[in-house]
Amino acid sequence: MRLDLLTEPVDGLDEALAAVDAFDQALLGGLLRPQPAQTQGLTALADAVAASPLAARVAEAADKAAAGAASEDHLLALAAARTAVLGAVHDALAARADEATGRTRAGEPAPPAAGEQPPNLLAAARSWLCDLARAGWQGIDHDVVAGSAQVVSAMLPDPGLRRLATLLDGFAAELAASCPGAAVDRVPVRRWADLWARGMLLTVPGAATAPATDTVTGRLLPLGVDLQEHAGAAQAQVHAVLEPADGGSPRLVRVSVSVPKPDTVLGAGVWQLLRPHLTLLTAAGEGRSMDLTDMPVTAEGDLIWHEEHARPGEHADPFATARVALPTATAAPAAPLDRHPVRLAEPVFLEGYGAEQDDEGLVFTVAGCRLAVDTDRVPAAGPLTPQTVAGSSACIGLLRWDAGDFVLQPLAVETTVRKKTVAVHAGAWAGGTTDKAGVKAEKAATDAVAVLRERAGRLLRA
Numbered sequence: 001m002r003l004d005l006l007t008e009p010v011d012g013l014d015e016a017l018a019a020v021d022a023f024d025q026a027l028l029g030g031l032l033r034p035q036p037a038q039t040q041g042l043t044a045l046a047d048a049v050a051a052s053p054l055a056a057r058v059a060e061a062a063d064k065a066a067a068g069a070a071s072e073d074h075l076l077a078l079a080a081a082r083t084a085v086l087g088a089v090h091d092a093l094a095a096r097a098d099e100a101t102g103r104t105r106a107g108e109p110a111p112p113a114a115g116e117q118p119p120n121l122l123a124a125a126r127s128w129l130c131d132l133a134r135a136g137w138q139g140i141d142h143d144v145v146a147g148s149a150q151v152v153s154a155m156l157p158d159p160g161l162r163r164l165a166t167l168l169d170g171f172a173a174e175l176a177a178s179c180p181g182a183a184v185d186r187v188p189v190r191r192w193a194d195l196w197a198r199g200m201l202l203t204v205p206g207a208a209t210a211p212a213t214d215t216v217t218g219r220l221l222p223l224g225v226d227l228q229e230h231a232g233a234a235q236a237q238v239h240a241v242l243e244p245a246d247g248g249s250p251r252l253v254r255v256s257v258s259v260p261k262p263d264t265v266l267g268a269g270v271w272q273l274l275r276p277h278l279t280l281l282t283a284a285g286e287g288r289s290m291d292l293t294d295m296p297v298t299a300e301g302d303l304i305w306h307e308e309h310a311r312p313g314e315h316a317d318p319f320a321t322a323r324v325a326l327p328t329a330t331a332a333p334a335a336p337l338d339r340h341p342v343r344l345a346e347p348v349f350l351e352g353y354g355a356e357q358d359d360e361g362l363v364f365t366v367a368g369c370r371l372a373v374d375t376d377r378v379p380a381a382g383p384l385t386p387q388t389v390a391g392s393s394a395c396i397g398l399l400r401w402d403a404g405d406f407v408l409q410p411l412a413v414e415t416t417v418r419k420k421t422v423a424v425h426a427g428a429w430a431g432g433t434t435d436k437a438g439v440k441a442e443k444a445a446t447d448a449v450a451v452l453r454e455r456a457g458r459l460l461r462a
Helices: 003-007 013-029 036-048 055-066 072-101 119-135 142-146 149-155 159-176 189-202 269-277 280-286 318-324 386-390 436-461
Strands: 213-229 233-244 251-260 288-298 310-315 346-351 354-358 361-366 369-373 392-402 405-417 420-425
Touching (some): 003 369, 013 036, 013 189, 055 072, 072 119, 072 189, 072 346, 119 142, 142 159, 149 159, 159 189, 213 280, 213 318, 213 392, 213 405, 251 269, 318 346
Parallel strands (some): 369 405
Antiparallel strands (some): 233 251, 288 310, 354 361, 361 369, 405 420
């Protein structure tokens, strides 16, 4: 892996991000009565897509928005332009990561067939998002935010609209917690603009259609588990190499499972909520492969997990997989709406590095090239710790891009304990554990979930 390529500037990257930032500042103050500085932000976004097929529509939308007369279609065009610019940033960074790892990437996936979605609900969602853009983050109040409640309630029963409904519900909750906007000291400008633009595009009929799937048969070799937690939800994503049974090239795939989570379930107790929904977590925790037969998979490399299409296989050391199979694995392309720098998560393997701590955190150094290590992403629900990462000699991780630089998120490391090389995985407790801290957290989770179920039963009986 050539770390030197990860530190070299990417042509046009700073200019593209500057255009996005300028537009995001326009959203901060709202587009009802734009000020000159906001007009400049709108112009910057239009200039960024001036050589694209969006040029004419975005130029018109920017002019109308600068005059305070933007319609919903104009605001949708601006959201599309912002998404396109960030998509170009994503593609440039992914290309640089491929160059650094020597990895090939599959071609663009075919667009899925559009599904039937109630146009009135999509229009209602878009209307609310447009109200937000006109008010701006500094102009929101509880009345504006509450406008999403009826829309979300109507969408949730429809599986085809649940993706948009979940986004709107979470977005509205964040905004409500920050009302009134004029009193917020620090607005998450980029995050809220991301959510707004994504929501706007998901109101386009067919945008949220489930991706087309194929089937695969072969051996699945887990590399590591990325666990993400929020106050009310948790997600585990298993990154793996799939070796097709027909002898084709190995390919990188992912398997994800998400569950609602009570805020009383902490640490290793989270696995107890996730485990029943995905037996692959047990295989990953035990260091075993899985044999797949006709498992559905999207062109973006996401396995649509069905337990009847998988069975436990033989022992498979993730570090052996990382050394032998990972270098030749083909990466999957990103879906159009997922082309965003924050979505970059490329499995990589490093060894023979030096580790040092500087003012900004842990850094791995190989041949004089430095790569920051994001130990804040190491979950508490596993035995891997920042200290273990700092003392390691080999690492399986995810190459991400954050705050203008490539960073490494550790998933597993090899380190020396009592003169023996041992592997420590972030997802080692996914299938269960005998570790005292893990057992204690699992018991606490069992008690918490039992209490919540008993209380829910009372409410239902009442």
